[in-house]
Amino acid sequence: MATASSMISWSHDLDSALTNARGNQRPILVDFTAAPM
Amino acid sequence: MYPDPKVVRYITEHLEPVRVHVRDQKDEYKRLSERYNAQWTPTILIVDSDGAERHRIEGFLPTDEFLSQVELGLAKVAFQRQNFAEAERLYRELVEKFPSTDAAPEALYWAGVSKYKGTGDGSALGATAKAFRERYQDTTWAKKASVWG
DSSP states (O other): OOSOOSSSOOBSOHHHHHHHHHHHTOOEEEEEEOSOO | OTTSHHHHHHHHHHOEEEEEETTTTHHHHHHHHHHHTOOSSSEEEEEOTTSOEEEEEESOOOHHHHHHHHHHHHHHHHHHTTOHHHHHHHHHHHHHHOTTSTHHHHHHHHHHHHHHHHHOOTHHHHHHHHHHHHSOTTSHHHHHHGGGO
16 A cells, blocks of 8 residues: 555646536545655 | 556546645645645545535545545435436445445445435335345444335
8 A cells, every 4th residue: 555646647726626527527536645746 | 545556547537636735735735624624644535526525535545445435435426416326326336346345335325225316216225125134234334224124
């Protein structure tokens, strides 16, 4: 088990993600993390 | 969790992933952790497109436990939208794909509720109670379903 990945294309802007989510009807996964970025 | 290709693929296909770092994004972390009352890392939320939290995962989990929790969150989003057919499909898919996880009995319960809400067919609840007599008998969800038959 690990704590971080460069393989997921993370956004760091929830407000923008919400805008995208409304457009494409996809829910958002929000990860509050202390893992190395 | 995330380096697992199964996790990466599932998240990429089904969700908008947002990461908020406790140290590297101090202001944003403070703002959002207060908004969602996230007091520990990792805290992972499934949030609908209106910004409402629908499911929460706190702490690290093995891959299948994590994926089943994420799928539980997606099913809850569909349920909240009153898309009961999609919610039922996701709940039943979870039980089939991850039958040994902690999420499975919860999903079995809500699959029955989703079918009932979507069709009005009360026998869906009785069938769920029957299913719980055959599996997950020692769970809280089995106790909750026991009143249905």
